[in-house]
Amino acid sequence: MEAVLQSMNLKEKILLALKEVKDPEISSVSILDLGMVEEVQEIEGSVIIKALPTFAGCPALHIIERDIKKAVSKVEDVKEVKVDFVFSPTWTTDRITEEGKSQLKEFGIAPPPANHVMGEPWSIDCPYCGSSYVTMENIFGPTACRSILYCKSCKNPFEAMKPVADMN
Amino acid sequence: MNNKTTNDPEKSALIELIYQLGDDDFILAYRGSEWLGLAPHIEEDVAFSSISQDMMGHATMYYHLLEALGEGEADELAHLRNPEAFRNAILLEKVNGSGTYLDKPDYDWAFAVVRNYFYAVHKQVRLESLRLSSYGPLADAARKIITEQYYHLMHWELWFKQLVTSTEEAKKRMFSAVETVWKDFGGVLTLGPSYSEMVKAGFIEDENLMKKRWLNRIEKMFQETGVPLQGEPLIESGNGRKREHTQDLADALATLSEVYATNPASGW
Numbered sequence: 001m002e003a004v005l006q007s008m009n010l011k012e013k014i015l016l017a018l019k020e021v022k023d024p025e026i027s028s029v030s031i032l033d034l035g036m037v038e039e040v041q042e043i044e045g046s047v048i049i050k051a052l053p054t055f056a057g058c059p060a061l062h063i064i065e066r067d068i069k070k071a072v073s074k075v076e077d078v079k080e081v082k083v084d085f086v087f088s089p090t091w092t093t094d095r096i097t098e099e100g101k102s103q104l105k106e107f108g109i110a111p112p113p114a115n116h117v118m119g120e121p122w123s124i125d126c127p128y129c130g131s132s133y134v135t136m137e138n139i140f141g142p143t144a145c146r147s148i149l150y151c152k153s154c155k156n157p158f159e160a161m162k163p164v165a166d167m168n
Numbered sequence: 169m170n171n172k173t174t175n176d177p178e179k180s181a182l183i184e185l186i187y188q189l190g191d192d193d194f195i196l197a198y199r200g201s202e203w204l205g206l207a208p209h210i211e212e213d214v215a216f217s218s219i220s221q222d223m224m225g226h227a228t229m230y231y232h233l234l235e236a237l238g239e240g241e242a243d244e245l246a247h248l249r250n251p252e253a254f255r256n257a258i259l260l261e262k263v264n265g266s267g268t269y270l271d272k273p274d275y276d277w278a279f280a281v282v283r284n285y286f287y288a289v290h291k292q293v294r295l296e297s298l299r300l301s302s303y304g305p306l307a308d309a310a311r312k313i314i315t316e317q318y319y320h321l322m323h324w325e326l327w328f329k330q331l332v333t334s335t336e337e338a339k340k341r342m343f344s345a346v347e348t349v350w351k352d353f354g355g356v357l358t359l360g361p362s363y364s365e366m367v368k369a370g371f372i373e374d375e376n377l378m379k380k381r382w383l384n385r386i387e388k389m390f391q392e393t394g395v396p397l398q399g400e401p402l403i404e405s406g407n408g409r410k411r412e413h414t415q416d417l418a419d420a421l422a423t424l425s426e427v428y429a430t431n432p433a434s435g436w
Contacts, residue, residue, distance in 0.1 A: 055316060057225020087229070088308040090315060118318055139319060140215035144222055148214070164315045 010077055011042055017071045018049075024063045025143050029103040031064060035095020038086065045079035047072055052091035054164075055144035061085065093164050109146065110160035118167050124160045126151035134158075181365035182303055183237055184255065185372060188360065188409060189294075190230030191256035194246060195417065196287060197223035198424055199260070200280075202269045208277055215323060219284075222316045229309045236305065247428040251418045255360065258405045259283065259352035261417040278338075278345035281331060285324035286349055286386065290356055292321050293381045294372070302370030325389075332393045346395060353401040357382060360409025 008016070018032050018040075031037060031051070039050040049068055053061055065083045072081045093112035096104070101111035105127040113122055125132050131153035138148040139162070146159045200220030207213040231242035239245060254261075260283070265275035295317060298310035332342045359366055359375045367374050379401075390397055406412035 053312075055222060055225065056229055056312060057221040057223070059221075086308075087312040090308075090312050092315070118315075138211045138214055139323070140218035142214070144218055144225075144316075148211075162319065166311070167314050167318065 010045075010075070011040055013075045014040055014042065014047060014072055014078070017075050018068065021064065021067045021071050024060045024067070026104065026107050026109065028107040029100050031068070033097045033100030033103060035097065035100070036064070036091065038089070042078075045077055047078055047081045049081065049083050050086050051083055052087070052089070052095075053085050054091050058144055090166055091164070092166050093161060096161075104161060108158055110149070110158060112161045112163040116163035116165045118163075118165050122163055124149060126154060126156065127158055128156050129154040177362075177365050178369045179237070181362040181369060182306075182371055183234065183239060184360065184362045185366050186230050186233050186237070186306065187255040189298075190227045190234065190245075191254045191408075192260055192287075192291075192356070193223045193230070194227035195254070195256045195420065196260040196284070197221075197227060198420055199262075199264055200284070202264055202273075203275065203280065204269075206269065206273055206275055219320050219323065222320065226313050226316070229313065233305055233309060243428070244432065247425040248432065249421075251413050251421055252411050254408070254413060254417060254421075255411065256408050256417075257352070257355040257358075258403075258408045258412070258414060258417075259349065259355055260287065261408070261413060261420060262352075262405075263416050263419075276341075276345065278331065278341040279348060281324065281327045282342065282345040282349045284320075285328040286353055287356060288317070288321040288324045289385050290378075290382050291317055293378050293385070297373040297378060298371075301372060306371065328389070329393055332395050343395065346398065350398045351402045351404040354403040355405070355408055357401060358403065358407065358409055360407070 015032065018037055019030050021031050023029050023031060023034055034054065036051050036054065037049065038052050041048040041050075049072065051064070051068070065085075068083050069081045072078055093116065094114060096111065104111045108127055110124050110127045113124075116122060123132060124134055124136075126134055126149075129151060131151055133152045135150050135152060136147065137150050137157070141148045141159055141162075145161055145164075147162050148157065149160055150157050197220045200216055200223065204213060204217050204220075207216050227246070228242060231245045234240075234245055235242045262283075264280060265273065267273040267275075292314075295310045295314045299307050299314060301307040301310065328342075331338045333339075357375060357379045359372065363375055366372050372378075383401075387397060389395070405414060
């Protein structure tokens with residue numbers, strides 16, 4: 001690991017550190033895998049991270065900002081860290097990586113469908129048993145980004161991440 | 169896309185517009201939050217509070233745009249302004265019903281559904297115009313908000329449709345709420361005194377055009393569901409865009425700012 005770290009440039013080390021920053025409301029998934037990091041700028045140890053909020057009213061944003069600063073400050077040669085939340089481009093669920101999707105499942109959350117078109121039907125598989133014999137109980141859930149469902153096959157309630165696609 | 173705000177009347181029209189957008193979402197989100205624990209069933213409690221949280225997030229986005237335009241800090245814009253400095257439409261500040269959420273709340277669900285459904289349709293129309301705004305940061309904000317608003321509109325449309333086609337009692341209550349909301353919905357549809365500067369600068373489209381789009385959508389829904397057509401929406405209780413407000417707004421602001429105002433310097 002030491003040798004690998006030494007061969008990395010500073011930007012790669014920062015990205016590695018960001019991999020450890022988790023969504024406080026879905027602690028199995030990093031913000032990198034959620035597609036929340038748009039850009040990392042680094043000039044002589046000054047780092048600016050451009051991050052995309054998932055939902056505008058998400059109360060976790062302040063915590064995420066704090067955690068990014070904490071994690072990136074620990075990287076050798078980083079002098080200061082600034083986090084800018086930007087709205088362009090718009091965060092969409094297509095930005096979630098394959099790894100992110102499997103981590104969501106581990107947390108009991110069905111990942112959003114790929115290439116979703118807003119307004120079109122949305123097929124969801126149970127994250128526990130994989131069945132598609134499920135019912136939507138509530139499109140709104142315990143956090144802004146989640147819906148509540150019920151699996152008729154394994155009789156478990158579960159959540160799904162709401163698909164968000166660019167509508168423009 | 170450009171971010172020009174060169175001359176002063178143009179800049180003040182932009183600021184005026186963003187206050188309207190922010191204050192509309194802010195106060196209606198607050199009214200929504202008062203329903204927490206009182207909605208018709210638990211799933212609706214989850215949904216309505218989630219929608220209110222999203223809307224409060226939208227207000228925050230607009231207040232941050234104002235902060236960038238030199239209007240002061242976003243938190244202070246939300247918590248420390250006097251009622252006379254608010255530009256929200258009066259319809260959106262009106263109480264949910266008699267009582268307060270702590271003391272004998274007798275809230276009107278038909279009023280909540282109609283007010284939120286009409287507002288969500290207008291918000292959609294407004295955002296579709298704003299996403300092409302000549303002011304880049306506002307266009308970016310609109311593109312973001314529209315992805316969330318999509319779910320809100322779907323939610324209120326479903327409630328509206330189901331209740332106006334339900335029992336006689338439901339129809340009676342819903343028709344009466346439609347009449348009440350109609351009397352002040354004109355206040356939501358107007359862009360206020362600096363409207364021509366807003367439109368000239370390309371920040372947003374003509375209010376009459378947007379009103380027409382809103383009416384078309386609402387009247388189509390009325391025809392589908394048998395709700396009587398209402399004619400021209402009115403502004404009976406006063407024009408919030410001209411900073412006219414009722415005691416309801418003053419009371420709401422006093423409650424929602426109570427904690428913040430005790431010590432604005434602390435972090436929450």
